[in-house]
Amino acid sequence: MPDAEVVVIGSGICGALAARRLALAGADVLVLEAGGPIERGQVVAAFRDSPRKSDWLAPYPYHPWAPHPLYLPEENNYLVQAGPDPWPVQYLRGVGGTSWHWAAQAWRLLPSDLRLASLYGVGVDWPLSYEELDPWYQEAEELMGVAGAEDTGSPRSQPFPMAPVAEPWAMRRIRERLAPLYAVTANTAARNSRSYGGRPACCGNNSCQPICPIDAQYHGGLAIRSALDAGARLQSHAVVHRLEADAGGRIRAAHYLTPDGQPRQVSGQVFIVAANGVESPKLLLMSGLANRSGQVGRNLMDHLSTALTFEADEPLWLGRGPQSPSAINSRRDGEFRREHAAYRLDFTNISRVDSVTNDLLEKGVYGPAFEQQLRRRVAHEMGVRNVLEVLPDPANRIVLSGRTDALGLPTPQVHYRIDDYVRRGAQAAQQDFALIAERMGGQRLRYSAAGKFSANHHITGTLAMGDDPARSVCDRYGRAHDHDNLYLCGTAVMPTSGTMNATLTAVALALRSAEQIRPMPAARA
Amino acid sequence: MPSPTRRLLLKAVLAGYATAWLPTAWAAPGDAGQAAFLDLSALLVGRSYVDPAQGKPLFEAFKAQAGDFPNRCLALLAQIQARQLDPATLQRVLDAEASPLAALPRQVARAWLQGVVGSGTKARCLAYETALNAQMVGDVLRPPSYAYGAYGSWASAERSDA
Numbered sequence: 057m058p059d060a061e062v063v064v065i066g067s068g069i070c071g072a073l074a075a076r077r078l079a080l081a082g083a084d085v086l087v088l089e090a091g092g093p094i095e096r097g098q099v100v101a102a103f104r105d106s107p108r109k110s111d112w113l114a115p116y117p118y119h120p121w122a123p124h125p126l127y128l129p130e131e132n133n134y135l136v137q138a139g140p141d142p143w144p145v146q147y148l149r150g151v152g153g154t155s156w157h158w159a160a161q162a163w164r165l166l167p168s169d170l171r172l173a174s175l176y177g178v179g180v181d182w183p184l185s186y187e188e189l190d191p192w193y194q195e196a197e198e199l200m201g202v203a204g205a206e207d208t209g210s211p212r213s214q215p216f217p218m219a220p221v222a223e224p225w226a227m228r229r230i231r232e233r234l235a236p237l238y239a240v241t242a243n244t245a246a247r248n249s250r251s252y253g254g255r256p257a258c259c260g261n262n263s264c265q266p267i268c269p270i271d272a273q274y275h276g277g278l279a280i281r282s283a284l285d286a287g288a289r290l291q292s293h294a295v296v297h298r299l300e301a302d303a304g305g306r307i308r309a310a311h312y313l314t315p316d317g318q319p320r321q322v323s324g325q326v327f328i329v330a331a332n333g334v335e336s337p338k339l340l341l342m343s344g345l346a347n348r349s350g351q352v353g354r355n356l357m358d359h360l361s362t363a364l365t366f367e368a369d370e371p372l373w374l375g376r377g378p379q380s381p382s383a384i385n386s387r388r389d390g391e392f393r394r395e396h397a398a399y400r401l402d403f404t405n406i407s408r409v410d411s412v413t414n415d416l417l418e419k420g421v422y423g424p425a426f427e428q429q430l431r432r433r434v435a436h437e438m439g440v441r442n443v444l445e446v447l448p449d450p451a452n453r454i455v456l457s458g459r460t461d462a463l464g465l466p467t468p469q470v471h472y473r474i475d476d477y478v479r480r481g482a483q484a485a486q487q488d489f490a491l492i493a494e495r496m497g498g499q500r501l502r503y504s505a506a507g508k509f510s511a512n513h514h515i516t517g518t519l520a521m522g523d524d525p526a527r528s529v530c531d532r533y534g535r536a537h538d539h540d541n542l543y544l545c546g547t548a549v550m551p552t553s554g555t556m557n558a559t560l561t562a563v564a565l566a567l568r569s570a571e572q573i574r575p576m577p578a579a580r581a
Numbered sequence: 582m583p584s585p586t587r588r589l590l591l592k593a594v595l596a597g598y599a600t601a602w603l604p605t606a607w608a609a610p611g612d613a614g615q616a617a618f619l620d621l622s623a624l625l626v627g628r629s630y631v632d633p634a635q636g637k638p639l640f641e642a643f644k645a646q647a648g649d650f651p652n653r654c655l656a657l658l659a660q661i662q663a664r665q666l667d668p669a670t671l672q673r674v675l676d677a678e679a680s681p682l683a684a685l686p687r688q689v690a691r692a693w694l695q696g697v698v699g700s701g702t703k704a705r706c707l708a709y710e711t712a713l714n715a716q717m718v719g720d721v722l723r724p725p726s727y728a729y730g731a732y733g734s735w736a737s738a739e740r741s742d743a
Contacts, residue, residue, distance in 0.1 A: 100726055103726055104706075104709045104710075104724075104726060105706050105709070106706055107695075107697045107699075107704035107705060107706040108704070109695075109725070129700075129701045129702045129704065130701070130702065222732065222733035222735065222736045223736055224735045224736065225735065225736060225737060225738055228736070249732070250732075257732040258732060259728040259729065259730065259731065259732060260723075260728060260729030260730060260732075260734065260735045261723075261725065261726050261727060261728055261729065262723070262725045262726075262729065263725040263726040267726070269726050269728075270728075373721050373722065375722045375725070376721075376722065376729055376735035377729065377735030377736070406725075407722060407724075407725050409714050409715065409718055409722065409724075410695070410714075410725075413694055413695055413714045414695075417687055417690055417691055417694065417695075418687075419672075420671070420672025420673060420676070420686070420687065421669075422624070422625045422626070422627070422668040422669070422671055422672065422686060422690055423624065423625070423626075423627040423667070423668030423669055424627035424668075425627070425668075425669055426625075426626065426627055426690075426694070427626075427627055427717050430714060430717055430718065431717060431718060434718055434722070435721075
């Protein structure tokens, strides 16, 4: 008898919701998680006590036996940067995974995002259509409690579970002043605009990242709890380092280490690797499995951003309401994608108090001038950034480094180069930045450093799906081409990145994989 | 009662440019370093008064990290008095001179304005919602992680003279 019918490696939002669905369908499911528990109340307290309020990793527990990349106050060099461009990605290893500290942006892709090669001659096509994804998007949105507006460009056959979250005053003024040049729309977010799923409506804590103190936004901690409620089992502190295949290529066991290095293993009939876009390929590379195509770890994508900050000519007071409420979607698609990256333009509503304080202290502003400048800038400053599509490039990849962690396991190494397609997209967005600043009466414009991009931590492509086993890692259901009882879940299976946060698409695909593994009886659907 | 040293400093500073910013006497008798810290703090954050109860844990934390912290406060306050240095130009002057006290104003101001003492791996946050940067905008904003209000309360115009 195997230890479990389905073994899920990774308790993040994708693995957890796949586990939940499989448990509800009657499967015996065991979830293995490398890290330890994460508790909301402790994270809130740690955030308030943190000396680095803008470091969203800081309030979270760090598990030395299951490290994740850290950059402050000192780099831990877990993720080795092989260049030529840096990619300082952030993620969490712990029960519930990285979506503990996400912005809850739960966008669907555009239909064209799945047909880039056919439509524009760049990137690749997906092995499935947007229409096939639609019901899975809907199921994911209902599970996660997604609130959104209808005018995002992503078709849907059923309404959103919730109306958009109330628009902050600042976003209203931006919307009014940019019309009709730009249509500013409410962001699609897994954030409650009313009581939903036993959780309250947002009350504007403005700390969506790193933590919503009241669970008004959905996250992986809620997802794994729902999986356990459905009957799945969880083994935390289990660092899976090798999958073992039998002579026929079927996966028979997952080998893991406890924090003190004791070896353990679990057997199963089906295995799901859902350990995120860096750790999942790392595990497959350590195992020497699922890589007949040579594509494991390749085609790494993350949305990249440049930004503009300026002072509007009216007080906006960012920081009232949720952090990331509004965007411009008109640059997400068009013939220009043959030439340069598509992008979304995102307006921040993050309180400026901490960042302006840092800047004034850096400049040595003391005395009465400090309060005067703080109030003026906090009231008037606003920011817009692009969220740029990145194309799949096999040279951008995760490999095993020559370093080892506390358990003696290899750490990941990233090879990353930002191409001209992205740089041209950023150049196009500069014109939008300038127009937006002009319309808002902008003064003291501060563009992000030329040629520099910030990461968005939307790790896609490293286990991309496709119809051709020679050019992709898994099929349209996330099943590894090389192992018929191995499924891959998470943002890593996405062949292209589009311009939107990847989580909702990854959850939709994970639910679809779960249905493929064990269909939900009609009575429970 | 202020100590003789502190009384001397206060008297001297009161005679100088910074008169308008100086707090009154709050420190425990005999603790000239702490008193200098409070006076310096008030100058840097632009207040006529800083709360000694809020200042005490900041001062103790600084002292725990660097034993000469009180003397550095005394030295900087004395320089400000003697040279009639304006808070608006203080940092520029100290930086230009490569003063050994150049890091002190920013450290002290940061402690009050963000509640953070120390830097890097030694940084500690001792205040958040009571830090002065939160207080300075407290009529409009709540510190992140504290509820702004009932659902949708952020949709209305903010009446502010900022």
